Amino acid sequence: xxxxxxxxxxxxxxxxxxxxxxxxxxxxxxxxxCADLTGSLKMDAxxxxxxxRFIQVGIAEANMIGLAAGLAIGDKxxxxxxxxxxxxxxxxxxxxxxxxxxxxxxxxCASHAGVTLGEDGATHQILEDIGLMKxxxxxxxxxxxxxxxxxxxxxxxxxxxxxxYLRFGRPAVPNFTPADQTFEIGxxxxxNEGTDVTIFATGHLVxxxxxxxxxxxEQGISVELINIHTIKPLDNNAVITSARKxxxxxxxxxxxxxxxxxxxxxxxxxxxLPTPVEMVAVNDSFGESGTPDQLMKKYGLDTEHIIAAVQxxxxxx
Amino acid sequence: xxxxxxxxxxxxxxxxxxLRMVHGCKSGHPGGSLGCADFFAxxxxxxxxxxxxxxxxxxxxxxxYLSNGHISPVYYSALARSGYFxxxxxxxxxxxxxxxxxxxxxxxxxxxxxxxxxxxxQGISVALGTALAKKMDGDKNLVYALxxxxxxxxxxxxxxxxxxxxxxxxxxxxxxDFNGQQIDGSTLEVMGIGTxxxxxxxxxxxxxxxxxxxxxxxxxxxxQHAKSLxxxxxxIFIMMKTEMGYPVDFMMGxxxxxxxxxxxxxxxxxxxxxxxxxxxxx
Numbered sequence: 001x002x003x004x005x006x007x008x009x010x011x012x013x014x015x016x017x018x019x020x021x022x023x024x025x026x027x028x029x030x031x032x033x034c035a036d037l038t039g040s041l042k043m044d045a046x047x048x049x050x051x052x053r054f055i056q057v058g059i060a061e062a063n064m065i066g067l068a069a070g071l072a073i074g075d076k077x078x079x080x081x082x083x084x085x086x087x088x089x090x091x092x093x094x095x096x097x098x099x100x101x102x103x104x105x106x107x108x109c110a111s112h113a114g115v116t117l118g119e120d121g122a123t124h125q126i127l128e129d130i131g132l133m134k135x136x137x138x139x140x141x142x143x144x145x146x147x148x149x150x151x152x153x154x155x156x157x158x159x160x161x162x163x164x165y166l167r168f169g170r171p172a173v174p175n176f177t178p179a180d181q182t183f184e185i186g187x188x189x190x191x192n193e194g195t196d197v198t199i200f201a202t203g204h205l206v207x208x209x210x211x212x213x214x215x216x217x218e219q220g221i222s223v224e225l226i227n228i229h230t231i232k233p234l235d236n237n238a239v240i241t242s243a244r245k246x247x248x249x250x251x252x253x254x255x256x257x258x259x260x261x262x263x264x265x266x267x268x269x270x271x272x273l274p275t276p277v278e279m280v281a282v283n284d285s286f287g288e289s290g291t292p293d294q295l296m297k298k299y300g301l302d303t304e305h306i307i308a309a310v311q312x313x314x315x316x317x
Numbered sequence: 318x319x320x321x322x323x324x325x326x327x328x329x330x331x332x333x334x335x336l337r338m339v340h341g342c343k344s345g346h347p348g349g350s351l352g353c354a355d356f357f358a359x360x361x362x363x364x365x366x367x368x369x370x371x372x373x374x375x376x377x378x379x380x381x382y383l384s385n386g387h388i389s390p391v392y393y394s395a396l397a398r399s400g401y402f403x404x405x406x407x408x409x410x411x412x413x414x415x416x417x418x419x420x421x422x423x424x425x426x427x428x429x430x431x432x433x434x435x436x437x438x439q440g441i442s443v444a445l446g447t448a449l450a451k452k453m454d455g456d457k458n459l460v461y462a463l464x465x466x467x468x469x470x471x472x473x474x475x476x477x478x479x480x481x482x483x484x485x486x487x488x489x490x491x492x493x494d495f496n497g498q499q500i501d502g503s504t505l506e507v508m509g510i511g512t513x514x515x516x517x518x519x520x521x522x523x524x525x526x527x528x529x530x531x532x533x534x535x536x537x538x539x540x541q542h543a544k545s546l547x548x549x550x551x552x553i554f555i556m557m558k559t560e561m562g563y564p565v566d567f568m569m570g571x572x573x574x575x576x577x578x579x580x581x582x583x584x585x586x587x588x589x590x591x592x593x594x595x596x597x598x599x
């Protein structure tokens with residue numbers, strides 16, 4: 001198993017903030033809207049550097065989505081920012097009508113996704129957002145894994161014309177992908193080539209999968225590890241090619257099993273290449289208050305659960 | 318000088334189009350559409366600076382949004398009669414493979430439509446977004462929007478009203494079709510936000526005007542007055558009094574014709590009250 005150097009430990013939301021700040025300098029049509037969470041979303045740099053292109057909408061997310069659609073009509077590239085919960089479920093019809101169906105160039109940027117939001121509890125820990133967003137026609141769904149990748153994804157989506165849901169999180173996590181990477185929407189990244197099992201991971205679970213890969217290598221298990229940063233459109237070719245090679249698949253994500261990455265991969269494999277799959281995801285449950293590490297363990301999302309899922313799927317080969 | 322006689326003939330033709338469109342597909346919303354025909358004739362043929370060579374971004378022209386998308390027949394007729402798309406296409410309204418969807422939509426690329434509406438309460442936010450874009454670009458043209466009075470019950474409108482005055486979006490003119498009717502009955506019975514909409518909008522920091530939606534001089538003069546009030550730090554709201562179903566006698570006076578298409582006999586009875594015009598039916 002290849003070793004990955006940790007450059008530093010940073011939150012993915014700061015990667016978004018850094019990417020947005022850079023876009024402010026390079027893309028005069030990029031505008032940012034925030035629903036009273038500027039600091040939490042790390043949008044304060046953009047706000048300070050481009051006050052004329054930053055719009056504080058207050059605690060009014062529905063209006064924010066409509067404003068963004070209207071700005072997009074006027075050839076702006078609006079980035080909306082709030083927690084993932086309030087970016088999706090709270091404004092689902094606004095996104096459906098004014099952004100997805102109307103096919104507007106709006107970037108819905110969502111922080112504090114999943115249980116790693118932590119102590120605020122389940123009211124704020126959305127685990128359904130990927131499913132909600134991927135069901136919408138025209139919507140691209142991206143869930144990068146670390147600071148560098150989130151920054152690169154933020155920049156990349158400004159150069160893509162169409163609705164995008166960009167999901168990131170609150171906790172500091174290992175930052176290991178290249179600082180100078182070019183982010184390609186819809187292109188899976190093979191982090192490690194292996195022969196016994198493929199782990200398809202997304203978001204915070206990518207690093208957990210790397211840790212699982214190290215432990216499994218010591219047990220003599222060769223893991224192919226693929227970072228699926230774009231859940232929709234899914235890189236079908238990468239999934240099928242790897243599954244054909246290893247014939248055993250584990251998916252890993254900080255999301256409900258229903259509607260998440262694993263669900264998309266199972267749908268694809270059931271049709272194209274029936275393969276045993278084990279899913280590391282939340283099993284039809286809400287979260288609760290706690291530290292991110294405590295919650296990842298309790299809800300079955302830590303390294304040990306990925307290792308156990310690999311061991312289960314290998315028995316089914 | 319405004320040619321009021323021409324506007325009157327246009328609105329009569331738009332009304333004939335509305336009735337024939339909803340009759341043709343046996344569905345749709347004639348009541349509010351008929352009630353707003355004079356407004357659309359005035360807006361598209363007198364008030365607004367707009368181009369039938371449609372540009373989605375609306376740069377360097379006025380932009381219009383219909384928030385209460387269910388009155389799509391009047392919108393489609395006004396667009397077609399303005400030259401946005403061929404008039405005969407009105408016959409395809411609500412039918413399979415048509416660009417004229419039941420509610421306005423962009424997926425079929427019908428010229429004139431910039432956003433999907435009809436899921437109520439969302440159009441004013443979108444209009445404000447485009448108004449902000451115009452301000453950023455230094456485009457002095459305006460954004461207009463029409464909404465329904467039942468629609469004002471949706472909470473998102475109040476988020477938008479609050480936003481507009483806070484951010485001094487003073488290049489927008491929103492008109493409400495104040496016909497007092499919605500699907501389940503009168504707006505007063507269903508959810509009595511009632512007669513004090515003006516006070517509520519003023520309290521939210523908007524400039525509020527009144528006009529008679531069945532009097533072209535009232536519409537044109539009020540719109541000119543509204544234009545003169547733009548650029549002064551306040552968004553503009555116009556309460557437009559209309560009668561649902563106007564002027565078809567048996568379609569007025571209740572909410573009955575909100576979303577019901579006339580049968581053959583009813584169509585003929587209604588068209589008999591709207592003389593054939595020089596523009597001609599599609």
